[in-house]
Amino acid sequence: MKQVVFNALQTSLSGGIGRYCYELSKAVYKRHEVDFKIVIREEDKDLFDFASNKDLIIIYGIKNSMQRNYYEQFKLPKLIYKKYPDAIIHYPDTMAPLCSKNKIIITIHDLAFKSFKNAFTWKTTIWKNFITALSIKKVSKIIAITNFARSEILKYYPDVKNKVKVVYNGFNDFSKELIDINNVNKSILNLKGNKYILTVSTISPRKNVDGLIKAFDLIKNQINDYKLVIVGKNGWMYQGVYDLVDTLKLNNRILFTGEVNDDELKFLYKNAVVFVYPSFYEGFGLPPLEAMSYGIPCVVSNKTSIPEVVGEAAIKIDPYDLNGIGDMIIKVVQDKKICDDLILKSRNRLKCFSWEKCCNAVIDIYLRN
CATH class of the missing domain: 3.40.50.2000 (Glycogen Phosphorylase B;)
Known part of the structure; x- marks a missing residue:
């Protein structure tokens, strides 16, 4: 052997x-x-x-x-x-x-x-x-x-x-697994019942977390009841992202969870309204597939490997276009027909992986x- x-x-x-x-x-x-x-x-x-x-x-x-x-x-x-x-x-x-x-x-x-x-x-x-x-x-x-x-x-x-x-x-189809609530931090549990936009990535320049925050700032008054939840550990050059939130006075609208365990990640996917992945560069990009498995409509970057992975099952945006990112988030939040179409396409796309x-x-x- x-x-x-x-x-x-x-x-x-x-x-x-x-x-x-x-x-x-x-x-x-x-x-x-x-x-x-x-x-x-x-x-x-x-x-x-x-x-x-x-x-x-x-x-x-x-x-x-x-x-x-x-x-x-x-x-x-x-x-x-x-x-x-x-x-x-x-x-x-x-x-x-x-x-x-x-x-x-x-x-x-x-x-x-x-x-x-x-x-x-x-x-x-x-x-x-x-x-x-x-x-x-x-x-x-x-x-x-x-x-x-x-x-x-x-x-x-x-x-x-x-x-x-x-x-x-x-990819991990977490949606088929149970969530052990005892393993979920209270600050994350408190999100249940709240509307929020979710992103999952290490906080570093190529992930474009700062771009997502700026786009969220542009549309925050159109979606007053939504928060932005950023999941992931600190990577290279992360401090500027936290400074940006302070500068824009978005501390009460944005939650940084830091590194999470699998039960916390399942909980966050399960209760999110929209998933956004505006990365500049990815070799693959697992989080959009994980989000799709929960039936969450995805707005993703149109750069590098991401279009190859998501196919037609996500809305694709230019990660350098802050207005475009914001507009697509609003579109998904407000248009149920678009959401339903993305969810249907997601089910078929997931079969590839x-x-x-x-x-x-x-x-x-x-x-x-």
């Missing part, structure tokens, strides 16, 4: 890559078609309770991304080769272990560090440019999560065309390498 070691050290259910690590490794493990080992941090052990202890490689003492990068590059490859010299290693976030003697597969989610200014700190940008250029030469296969992501890879690294395979992400389909395609790549 083919042996695969999956690096899940970056698992975090609040981020897209972390969710990918968790859901894909879980789906592949449960299929039992490959001898599958999963590398995890000690603090994530409870999350991976679906796997037998003998199939978990538990790493202790990794507290930040710098420590994780160092471990992935220099310590983990030696550990894996010593125990599993014939295994394929899957690194699910762009960077390959350059000193590894094993065959390697990587997933590239996006190349924002090349295409979008201020996506990361300058140090991170330099590191990502350096390590990605070397990684794509080292690996035997590259998984791109959308055709857009593939086009970005070939734009900057045209020589790797034969290595790249597109495999869409799955599942972790089972993603798992099937990834296992096929494992078996062919």
Whole structure:
């Protein structure tokens, strides 16, 4: 049986890559078609309770991304080769272990560090440019999560065309799961019965949260009974977003939840009126699909991968056009026919994406390498 070691050290259910690590490794493990080992941090052990202890490689003492990068590059490859010299290693976030003697597969989610200014700190940008250029030469296969992501890879690294395979992400249909109210923060529970516009993303420049806030400010008097709820942890250059809310005096109309757990996220989706995703750059973009599963009409950016993912099941806007964002929010709020049409199209669109389909395609790549 083919042996695969999956690096899940970056698992975090609040981020897209972390969710990918968790859901894909879980789906592949449960299929039992490959001898599958999963590398995890000690603090994530409870999350991976679906796997037998003998199939978990538990790493202790990794507290930040710098420590994780160092471990992935220099310590983990030696550990894996010593125990599993014939295994394929899957690194699910762009960077390959350059000193590894094993065959390697990587997933590239996006190349924002090349295409979008201020996506990361300058140090991170330099590191990502350096390590990605070397990684794509080292690996035997590259998984791109959308055709857009593939086009970005070939734009900057045209020589790797034969290595790249597109495999869409799955998504989590939270709407079919129960909500444990005991796990929901009181400030979030208090939203029940209130009308609110929802967005879910890390607070950083490429997510365009500040643009959404400015658009909301333009229409706030037309929708006096609505709040804007912003879900996500603070990322690179986040402080300006909070300063903007203070400047516009919107503190009583905007709620920042910070990082949330799955029960809180389900609650927020379930009770939202409109979902808005005005990101400038995405390799995939899971939140609109999650929102669609709850029957929430979506207004999304018309840039990068987002139109490819949502198809005709969402209203698309230019994320640089603040008036356009505001106008479309008003249109969805006020026009039930538009909402009903979007919800109907969403049901069909969601059938295109599942972790089972993603798992099937990834296992096929494992078996062919």
